[in-house]
Amino acid sequence: MTDKIPLIAEWLRRRAEDLLAYMLLSMFVIFLLQIAFRYLLNLSIGWTHEASVALWIWIVLFGSAFVIREVEEIRFDFFWASASAGARRVMQILCAIALVAAFGISLPAVIDYIGFMKVESTAYLKIRFDYLYSIYIIFAVAMIVRYIWLGVAAIRGKAPEAFDPTKAGSGV
Structure with missing residues (x-):
């Protein structure tokens, strides 16, 4: 049983990395949408900035809690x-x-x-x-x-x- 704990912990850490990567991808896509709407369509949309900030908060704290090693x-x-x-x-x-x-x-x-x-x-x-x-x-x-x-x-x-x-x- 104790041999499986490090394997399970590493598997969970990898899934946390995956989730963090998806959050970063989402933030990047939202950032590109913000640029496209602002500079290509000349429309200012506020939700993109808000979503980027929210994702950034979660990326930093979630990553520090579950992904970054000592x-x-x-x-x-x-x-x-x-x-x-x-x-x-x-x-x-x-x-x-x-x-x-x-x-x-x-x-x-x-x-x-x-x-x-x-x-x-x-x-x-x-x-x-x-x-x-x-x-x-x-x-x-x-x-x-x-x-x-x-x-x-x-x-x-x-x-x-x-x-x-x-x-x-x-x-x-």
């Missing part, structure tokens, strides 16, 4: 790369404690505020703001789970990988 996140490599394995473990633990605390303390207020936002909606598409910004709750919970996982791994002795510039790439 090694792909932006960090101060100057300090991280020059640190020993033990120092990286300590930095990982301190970072995990700080992020879990920050997201955990803010989560009840965020949930309350997003729930309150059901009274407002977007101007053109009439998307309720609580639906639009609900992805932030998912993102915050995913960050809490991720950093608890990473913090526990560091406490158990697993040092985070050092940055290797020879392996740096675009994430592919």
Whole structure:
């Protein structure tokens, strides 16, 4: 059973990548529609801008929650790369404690505020703001789970990988 968990997790991550790619494709098509209507047909349509912004919010937060791996996140490599394995473990633990605390303390207020936002909606598409910004709750919970996982791994002795510039790439 435990052998299947990494396979299932990787399969789910790939499906999240697929969904993210579809969101990006949709945003690109909407952007092209916006250009065509604005400059070719001389018609200004507001829903395209609104849809692009909504998709961008979801792309960034959904991607950060479910697609981006820890090694792909932006960090101060100057300090991280020059640190020993033990120092990286300590930095990982301190970072995990700080992020879990920050997201955990803010989560009840965020949930309350997003729930309150059901009274407002977007101007053109009439998307309720609580639906639009609900992805932030998912993102915050995913960050809490991720950093608890990473913090526990560091406490158990697993040092985070050092940055290797020879392996740096675009994430592919």
